[in-house]
Amino acid sequence: MALHPFDQAVALQPLGEPSLGRWRGVPSKAYWNMVGPYGGISAAIALQGLLQHPALLGEPVACTFNYPVALNEQPFELLLRPVRTNRATQHWTLEMTQPDDAGDVGVVLTGTVLTGKRRPTWGQVDHAMPQVPMPQDVEQEQRVPGVEWVNRYEFRTLEGPVPVAWPGEGEHSRSRVWLRDKPVRSLDFSSLLAMSDFFYPRVWLRRGLRVPAGTVSMTTYFHTDADALRLIGDDYLLGQAQAQAFYKGFFDQTAQLWSRQGHLLATSQQVMYFKD
Amino acid sequence: MALHPFDQAVALQPLGEPSLGRWRGVPSKAYWNMVGPYGGISAAIALQGLLQHPALLGEPVACTFNYPVALNEQPFELLLRPVRTNRATQHWTLEMTQPDDAGDVGVVLTGTVLTGKRRPTWGQVDHAMPQVPMPQDVEQEQRVPGVEWVNRYEFRTLEGPVPVAWPGEGEHSRSRVWLRDKPVRSLDFSSLLAMSDFFYPRVWLRRGLRVPAGTVSMTTYFHTDADALRLIGDDYLLGQAQAQAFYKGFFDQTAQLWSRQGHLLATSQQVMYFKD
Numbered sequence: 440m441a442l443h444p445f446d447q448a449v450a451l452q453p454l455g456e457p458s459l460g461r462w463r464g465v466p467s468k469a470y471w472n473m474v475g476p477y478g479g480i481s482a483a484i485a486l487q488g489l490l491q492h493p494a495l496l497g498e499p500v501a502c503t504f505n506y507p508v509a510l511n512e513q514p515f516e517l518l519l520r521p522v523r524t525n526r527a528t529q530h531w532t533l534e535m536t537q538p539d540d541a542g543d544v545g546v547v548l549t550g551t552v553l554t555g556k557r558r559p560t561w562g563q564v565d566h567a568m569p570q571v572p573m574p575q576d577v578e579q580e581q582r583v584p585g586v587e588w589v590n591r592y593e594f595r596t597l598e599g600p601v602p603v604a605w606p607g608e609g610e611h612s613r614s615r616v617w618l619r620d621k622p623v624r625s626l627d628f629s630s631l632l633a634m635s636d637f638f639y640p641r642v643w644l645r646r647g648l649r650v651p652a653g654t655v656s657m658t659t660y661f662h663t664d665a666d667a668l669r670l671i672g673d674d675y676l677l678g679q680a681q682a683q684a685f686y687k688g689f690f691d692q693t694a695q696l697w698s699r700q701g702h703l704l705a706t707s708q709q710v711m712y713f714k715d
Numbered sequence: 716m717a718l719h720p721f722d723q724a725v726a727l728q729p730l731g732e733p734s735l736g737r738w739r740g741v742p743s744k745a746y747w748n749m750v751g752p753y754g755g756i757s758a759a760i761a762l763q764g765l766l767q768h769p770a771l772l773g774e775p776v777a778c779t780f781n782y783p784v785a786l787n788e789q790p791f792e793l794l795l796r797p798v799r800t801n802r803a804t805q806h807w808t809l810e811m812t813q814p815d816d817a818g819d820v821g822v823v824l825t826g827t828v829l830t831g832k833r834r835p836t837w838g839q840v841d842h843a844m845p846q847v848p849m850p851q852d853v854e855q856e857q858r859v860p861g862v863e864w865v866n867r868y869e870f871r872t873l874e875g876p877v878p879v880a881w882p883g884e885g886e887h888s889r890s891r892v893w894l895r896d897k898p899v900r901s902l903d904f905s906s907l908l909a910m911s912d913f914f915y916p917r918v919w920l921r922r923g924l925r926v927p928a929g930t931v932s933m934t935t936y937f938h939t940d941a942d943a944l945r946l947i948g949d950d951y952l953l954g955q956a957q958a959q960a961f962y963k964g965f966f967d968q969t970a971q972l973w974s975r976q977g978h979l980l981a982t983s984q985q986v987m988y989f990k991d
Contacts, residue, residue: 500965501932501986503779505827507799507806522810522822523783527964528931528988530783532808532825534798546798549808551781551825553932553986557963560991563921565888566959612841645839655804656777656829658934660967660986662960683842683971684938684979687833688803689776691936691982693969695959703960706967708984710777710829710936712804715836 443624444469444591445633448480449487451517460519462488466510470588475509477588478654479636481548483629485533488517489552490628495521496529497556498665499628503658504550513538515547528555557664564662566706568697571597574617574675592637593621595675599644612645612682612692614638623673628661631668631676634696635659635707638680641692642713645682650714655689657709663702671698688712719900720745720867721909724756725763727793736795738764742786746864751785753864754930755912757824759905761809764793765828766904771797772805773832774941775904779934780826789814791823804831833940840938842982844973847873850893850951868913869897871951875920888921888958888968890914899949904937907944907952910972911935911983914956917968918989921958926990931965933985939978947974964988 442450448467455461470480482504489495515537523530535548577595599614618637620630640652680694694707718726724743731737746756758780765771791813799806811824853871875890894913896906916928956970970983 501781503827503932503934505777505806505829507801507804522825525784528783530781530822530825532810534808546806549798549806549827551779551827551932553781555931555965555988557965560964560989561922561961562963563961564959565917565921565957565961641841645841646837655831656779656827658779658932658984660965660984662962662965662967664963681841683840683982685837685839685841686938687838687940688836689831689833689936689938691938693982693984706959706969706984708934708936708969708982712831713836 443622445620445624445630449484449629451484451488454516457491458493460492462517463514464517465514466512468587470591472586472588475511478506478657479633480588481510482636482657483633485517485535485548485550486552486632487629489519489531489533492519495554496524497527497554499552499661500555501553501660502550502632503656504548505656506548506654508545508547510537510547511540528553564701564703566695566703568677568701569615569679571615571677577617591621592618594618601639602643602647605649606647609645609647612641613679614644615677615679617675618678619673619675625673626668626671628668631661631696631705632659634676634678635694635705636709637678638692638694640711640713641680641682642685642690645685652711652713654709654711657707659705659707661705663704667702674699676704719898721896721900721906725760725905727760727764730792733767734769736768738793739790740793741790742788744863746867748862748864751787753912754782754933755909756864757786758912758933759909761793761811761824761826762828762908763905765795765807765809768795771830772800773803773830775828775937776831777829777936778826778908779932780824781932782824782930784821784823786813786823787816804829840977840979842971842979844953844977845891845955847891847953853893867897868894870894877915878919878923881925882923885921885923888917889955890920891953891955893951894954895949895951901949902944902947904944907937907972907981908935910952910954911970911981912985913954914968914970916987916989917956917958918961918966921961928987928989930985930987933983935981935983937981939980943978950975952980
């Protein structure tokens with residue numbers, strides 16, 4: 440049976456002993472963005488390497504990824520380092536390198552990850568899921584021409600779709616959408632992480648203008664664990680994204696991903712550059 | 716004239732040429748928390764080192780700090796590395812090390828910083844400042860016994876003060892507060908960064924229970940530049956913090972800091988561990 444496109448995209452080969460934390464991979468054309476691979480898949484690749492490290496303690500809690508430059512189609516190397524292991528938490532740094540067109544190897548992704556042992560405690564969702572129609576009652580969106588990675592998701596937009604006209608003004612920066620992998624795939628940390636980068640640049644919606652924009656840094660927190668993710672299977676998640684501020688060439692966007700049952704599985708924020 | 720306590724706290728001595736990005740400092744007792752220094756001041760120290768690096772391009776846009784372990788009172792070393800410099804952006808990694816009680820040197824802070832050249836563009840605040848009474852109309856809070864760093868801020872709480880009783884239940888997780896340095900000090904990137912960590916653990920407010928809790932990772936985005944900060948001077952900022960989810964030993968809290976004029980200067984999120 441052929442691997443799911445997501446599993447193909449995050450597949451890594453160890454360079455030496457897995458405990459060295461060195462991996463080799465090849466960017467997947469199935470998740471290609473306008474220039475280089477979708478940022479969410481690059482983050483997922485890095486997390487996938489971490490989850491296979493023999494020294495891993497606990498499960499992912501917080502991760503930050505920085506995107507210095509778009510990856511090209513060449514193989515890349517991923518280096519993961521556990522810099523501090525405590526009793527219940529572990530801190531990681533990571534770096535992805537790749538040769539550029541001239542053959543010079545440079546850093547194409549940096550990041551830090553916090554993992555931790557989960558234990559039963561009091562819990563609470565304070566950012567409640569908005570009341571919205573169920574997925575089956577919302578029309579499924581068609582593919583976005585020219586952006587291959589979008590075809591890897593099935594999504595049904597409730598609010599703030601990608602504009603079809605560009606009037607040069609907008610009313611707000613919020614999108615709400617049901618989404619899941621296409622073809623369907625059981626949710627795990629790596630695919631949840633990739634989904635936290637699903638949302639197109641808020642500047643397009645807020646401004647009603649399709650200006651050049653791209654993610655330069657993203658931070659995602661997990662409020663779930665492997666057992667809870669298994670129970671969700673391949674069901675839809677409700678995603679929401681919204682900007683807070685646009686200022687002199689950069690803006691931020693926050694994101695939330697809830698299960699259909701209203702569990703807030705992941706919260707995220709990212710900063711994007713944009714041009715006028 | 717004596718240096719302001721904040722400037723004392725973030726003072727660094729170069730270890731070799733500044734271009735090496737190696738600095739030495741000593742934690743300040745003036746910003747001591749319950750165990751070790753206030754996380755906001757450790758972040759500010761790291762940023763201060765970066766701002767003095769001769770290779771710096773542009774101004775800080777996004778930064779993430781991870782707190783593997785509380786610092787002790789010993790001198791620390793800070794290492795800053797510009798891993799990629801583009802035309803308009805620059806990506807940094809940083810690490811702070813310190814000997815523990817047994818003399819073994821370990822990593823006590825990791826982080827990444829994105830700096831960028833700001834340029835005039837269209838701009839917008841999408842997360843509007845709430846309408847609240849002005850600082851002069853709100854009572855100034857007194858010191859919190861036993862937590863020294865809180866005395867370095869003058870603050871006036873509008874909503875969600877630190878509970879004085881612990882009934883074991885709460886209604887929400889939101890705090891709003893006017894704050895500035897005490898004694899007053901002109902705002903800059905480092906002090907703004909420190910203020911983004913001002914807000915006490917949301918679990919105390921939401922749960923009405925003072926359980927052990929501490930920051931393990933924080934990400935702050937700047938939506939301002941040096942020129943705009945200079946205009947604010949030593950005026951109050953309006954700060955807001957709120958949790959999104961509490962789950963099995965960890966929770967997040969988002970924060971916003973506005974100028975009195977309603978400019979959203981910084982947005983932040985952090986993840987804290989908590990015990991039951």
